[in-house]
Amino acid sequence: MKHVLCSLHAWCVGSVLFLFTFNLPMRVFAQSESSSSSQSPSTEPTTIDFEHFETGPAPKDFTPFLGGFGKDSAWQIKSEPSALSGTKVLAQTSYDQIDNRFPMLVYNDITAKNVRVAVQFKTLSGKIDQAAGIIVRFQDPNHFYVVRANALEDTVQLYRLVEGVHHVVISRNVHVESGKWHSLDVMIDDVHVIAFFDGQQLFDVRDETFSAAGKIGLLTKSDGVTLFDDLQVTVLDR
Numbered sequence: 001m002k003h004v005l006c007s008l009h010a011w012c013v014g015s016v017l018f019l020f021t022f023n024l025p026m027r028v029f030a031q032s033e034s035s036s037s038s039q040s041p042s043t044e045p046t047t048i049d050f051e052h053f054e055t056g057p058a059p060k061d062f063t064p065f066l067g068g069f070g071k072d073s074a075w076q077i078k079s080e081p082s083a084l085s086g087t088k089v090l091a092q093t094s095y096d097q098i099d100n101r102f103p104m105l106v107y108n109d110i111t112a113k114n115v116r117v118a119v120q121f122k123t124l125s126g127k128i129d130q131a132a133g134i135i136v137r138f139q140d141p142n143h144f145y146v147v148r149a150n151a152l153e154d155t156v157q158l159y160r161l162v163e164g165v166h167h168v169v170i171s172r173n174v175h176v177e178s179g180k181w182h183s184l185d186v187m188i189d190d191v192h193v194i195a196f197f198d199g200q201q202l203f204d205v206r207d208e209t210f211s212a213a214g215k216i217g218l219l220t221k222s223d224g225v226t227l228f229d230d231l232q233v234t235v236l237d238r
Contacts, residue, residue: 048107050090063105065106070101073094073104074103076090077090080229097223114188116185117232121181126222130151131219132226134147143162147159150176151178169205174202183198189236
């Protein structure tokens with residue numbers, strides 16, 4: 001009987017050791033897999049809803065520029081009853097009836113080659129132009145891409161700006177109603193520029209003019225007064 005109990009005891013200990021040894025590699029693999037996935041590049045968007053900025057001039061996160069001629073731009077954080085998120089928006093409030101006038105606001109905190117930028121906008125007024133644009137691969141005020149929606153022309157166009165001159169890459173006719181919120185969404189990936197307006201894809205076009213990483217930003221035109229809200233930036237670089 002004593003011999004049987006000893007054998008039984010040895011069998012139980014061996015079984016436990018076997019099970020422990022069998023399960024150990026699975027636990028190590030799971031930790032390794034979890035660690036690997038946590039180091040993968042993030043594609044979560046950075047959202048700027050302007051709600052947390054103080055009312056007044058655009059915050060130091062942004063730098064204003066003026067392309068062309070005319071009165072300086074005036075970018076403001078202001079209260080807006082129709083704001084899509086909270087009660088504040090970003091507004092370009094200065095106006096000057098000069099056609100070749102492009103107020104710009106560049107975001108300082110992100111530099112990327114491949115990026116997706118989306119924003120909500122509403123044009124309020126303008127006799128020469130009522131426009132809202134997204135800038136990508138901004139090198140300086142004279143070199144960048146911009147996708148611009150225009151409520152007076154009912155167009156969404158991609159421009160490349162070279163030596164301060166706007167060149168149309170592609171244009172699409174689409175109704176851009178003034179006084180109404182719209183969405184503009186631009187993705188640039190290598191040599192492809194893809195644009196969406198109010199959720200509808202308008203074009204996917206190739207252009208190789210600017211290949212270096214750059215800043216992103218917003219743009220209006222001429223005497224247009226435009227509101228912006230819910231700016232989202234997703235870096236796609238690997």
